Amino acid sequence: MISFELPKSRPNDFTRVLPVVEEVIKGVREKGDIALLELEEKFDHVKLDSVVEDKVDELAEKIPPDLREAIDYIYDQLTEFHESIKPYNAGGNSKGVEFGVLWKPVEKVGIYVPGGNKAYPSTLLMAGIPAKVAGVSEIYAATPPSKIDPAICYISKKLRIKKLYRLGGAQAIAAFAYGTESVIRVDKIVGPGNIYVQAAKFLVSKEIGIDGIEGPTELVIIADENADAKEIVLDMKAQAEHGTSTFIVLLSTSQSLIDQVVPQLKDDNIIYYIIKVSTIEEAIKVLNEISPEHLSLYVANPKKYLDKIANSGAISLGATPPAIIDYAAGPNHILPTNRWARFKGGVTVYDFLKPVMYAYTEKPDEKLIRSAMVLARHEGFEFHAKSIGVRYGRE
Amino acid sequence: MISFELPKSRPNDFTRVLPVVEEVIKGVREKGDIALLELEEKFDHVKLDSVVEDKVDELAEKIPPDLREAIDYIYDQLTEFHESIKPYNAGGNSKGVEFGVLWKPVEKVGIYVPGGNKAYPSTLLMAGIPAKVAGVSEIYAATPPSKIDPAICYISKKLRIKKLYRLGGAQAIAAFAYGTESVIRVDKIVGPGNIYVQAAKFLVSKEIGIDGIEGPTELVIIADENADAKEIVLDMKAQAEHGTSTFIVLLSTSQSLIDQVVPQLKDDNIIYYIIKVSTIEEAIKVLNEISPEHLSLYVANPKKYLDKIANSGAISLGATPPAIIDYAAGPNHILPTNRWARFKGGVTVYDFLKPVMYAYTEKPDEKLIRSAMVLARHEGFEFHAKSIGVRYGRE
Structure with missing residues (x-):
């Protein structure tokens, strides 16, 4: 169909599933792995013994050669892209202070790879490669268990992913956010998904990092x-x-x-x-x-x-x-x-790096010392002012 | 008091006020300015005719000279800092594709400056200067009306803030997120606040950008x-x-x-x-x-x-x-x-910039074309593959 007029709005629907997703998260926090196995049976109709995929190496072998070659080539290209834009520590000197930012990688990242009837190995490439370029030391991934694609296993190996979890939907996000007996709690979750995944990402963003909520x-x-x-x-x-x-x-x-x-x-x-x-x-x-x-x-x-x-x-x-x-x-x-x-861009190497700010001064400009003390006192923070003054003989 | 042992956890408390903050947001969305005036009377005990501070210029004149001088000096220093770390468009060429990121400023930003009995002009400097360095074209600020500090007005003028709103707490955040008759809807809200502000920032992050939730x-x-x-x-x-x-x-x-x-x-x-x-x-x-x-x-x-x-x-x-x-x-x-x-750093010039990714190719490497098509077909996206192939005579 064609419309020659733009719609008034593009409502994002995930808010309507927030209550059911709250329940899923609560279940995972309280019951851990048992909840995960129950939820996978309920929502993905798969009876699992464990949410950890332990046949990654074996399954990776089954990738067709032309697909393997395609993935290798694309892997290089995406790596080149993120290498070309990645930041380096930067800073300068001003008024007697040396300052700047140190770009530090996020330590533990969980990648959500949507699935179900289909498999999306490209999403694992898109999220995993910038994480790798950033220097993330522990990458984990989760994808619905109904179909574990050899291509996803092959990419998991290339990315040296620590664990691939057979988990989909809100329960995958809850497990990454709070951890269970089998699932490592991560610092940040990245990846798109259906409205249940979106709602779960929103809810857990009270406590851990997310890349955004993609509709x-x-x-x-x-x-x-x-x-x-x-x-x-x-x-x-x-x-x-x-x-x-x-x-x-x-x-x-x-x-x-x-x-x-x-x-x-x-x-x-x-x-x-x-x-x-x-x-x-x-x-x-x-x-x-x-x-x-x-x-x-x-x-x-x-x-x-x-x-x-x-x-x-x-x-x-x-x-x-x-x-x-x-x-x-x-x-x-x-x-x-x-x-x-x-207000934001897509997922890049910047999603996996944090600018840690620093300042170093043995003796800032007299006027900077005075300015800091005047402003601190104006705000009623006497000890802030004193703690600065005592350094430089100006109590 | 001294403890020689670290606490088990540091609970963040804003979740307990989510229900009351939901109500505040609902009120502001439904009733606009009328709700804001009622909420200011209720929570900040101030009866306002308008939430817009229209005496910014007049009040700015009342700043004491030593404080003005301190702010001017600090303003320069913070500008130097964010200039020293700000990113430039970057990218490269690989496999026949030219690619990179364009750093684009967020257009409309709302800064929340906490207040009440005290005033915190330093927070307006800390949020406003990186926004200015990023090239944000419209900066707005809000601060509780009980005490409008001349220093905040002076900084507002320096930053060329479009409007200073006499608004505090969750209602300020709701107004920035959804707009009212008097308050401009912004793209991103930055700034710390009490647990009501924190809860409100979390709730509106379903729809607009926030810098984080500071406790x-x-x-x-x-x-x-x-x-x-x-x-x-x-x-x-x-x-x-x-x-x-x-x-x-x-x-x-x-x-x-x-x-x-x-x-x-x-x-x-x-x-x-x-x-x-x-x-x-x-x-x-x-x-x-x-x-x-x-x-x-x-x-x-x-x-x-x-x-x-x-x-x-x-x-x-x-x-x-x-x-x-x-x-x-x-x-x-x-x-x-x-x-x-x-998983994140503090507020820098990066909070006000977005990396917009681009790619430009007249003819990528044969192998890149083939790889993209193989992966698209593996995922069952035939038209994706075709739309690539048709460009380069490989349907």
Whole structure:
């Protein structure tokens, strides 16, 4: 179906399952492994003896050679990407103080890899590689037990994952957040999932780190008259593969392009939003309001518009197909949705590093000492002021 | 009081006020400004006509000259700090793809400045300056109306804050998150507060960005025999000024230092934790487990231990007094508490920037195309594969 008007809102639905997810978390905290086994039977219809997958090595052997080769190649590319953007300790000197940040890796990370009928090894690559580049020492992963994919086992080995857990949904998140007899409590959970996973990530974010809460896929395509209609149609159909709640928008300056695209999409079982705009600048204004997960900037000289783009998770420039970012180009496919691109980016090496700030001074400028003491006293913190003054003979 | 044993846990209490805070948020969403005025009367005992402070310029004039001078000097120092660590667009080329990140500022930020009987202009500096360095175009601030400090007005002017709201507690957070007739809805809220503010930040983090949830102040001091007992005592008393729930620990290799410190602290109305350790390395192990907000590494050659420190919000090295970080050294005093230093740093310029990932390729390596298509097909995403293949004549 086609709509020539944008929707008023894109409600994120996870809040409606918060009560049931609270119960799941409570169960896991109170009963540990027993709760996990019960919940897996109830929700994933699998009777397990243990939530730890102990055949990772054996299963990894079963990966088809062409898939193994593809994963090896993509692994290199994603590593290159995160290496190219990773930060180094930085700082300087000012007013007698040496200061800066030390980037320290998160120690224990849990990666949630969604599954069920399908398996998504690409998500394990997307979350695991930036963690590896950051220097995370202990990586754990969890994926629903109904189908343990040899590709996921193969990647687990490459990433030297400590344990792969056969766990899905809210119970996987609860186990990572609070630990059980078999599951290690981690410092941060990363990875997308259904609304139960989203609700659980929100609830546990009271106590541990999360990368964000990712909802249904979103794509905005900005296309001018140079864009190829056939390619645009395939890009839109590709994102539609993620399900009927995927949000897909084409903003085009070209009526002729729109006229070619519409007939090829109108019978699909999903709403595509198609809007005619007068200029690329106008399209970018609409884009910034939408703040989507993916932007395909399929226009001539795409780089000249980058300064104007404020809010988008990832951008594929020119004819670059958005789907190549989903798999292999380098950037992540774990990206902010539901307008979260207003305030955060997708998963990068930065999600696994913390800027620890430091200051070192034997004798700061007289005026800095005085300023700190004046402000401390203004706020009524006499001992703060004294503790500074005593260092420098100015009680 | 002194305890020679660490507590089993440091419970964060904001969860117990979640129900009442849910009600406050609901009221603000439904009734807007009317709710805000009612809540200010109820909680802050102030009858307001408007939540917008319209006398910022006038009040700013009333700042005492020595305080103005102190703020100007500190403003420069904090700006230098965040300039020295801020990121630049980065990236590279690999396998026929050009990729990287564009650091884009968050557009609208709301700063919460706690208050009540006291005023904390330093917090407005600590949150506002990294926002300014990041290039945030619209900064808003809110502070309880019982006492609007001229220093806060003066800093608001320096930061070119768009509006200063006379709002405190959960209602301030709700107004920033959802907007009212008078209050602009922001993209991200930054700043510490009491348990009501903490609970509100957690609840609105379903929809907008927050910097974190900051609880009571924490300080770990690691001191060897070179440390000065008088200075250590003042550093501990300084952090104790934040209230009786402040968590203060001294880990020392020197029994003589401990023996000098204990008598000067034992009558205070707060528990100080004092632990004798055998080596600095042992102290750092305990520190990493505590993962405190502040670390004072008051030992000889402090830099040689930095590699071993995994978890701490900020570090003052050697004789540097921790309180100078609270006010003027450069690093922030808005820092992770309650073991959040395991997975995040304090507020920096990075809190106001988003890494927007991009990829650009006219023709990636053959093998990258094939790898992306193989992995997409393995996951059952035929249109993803096709949308890549069609670009490069490989349907």
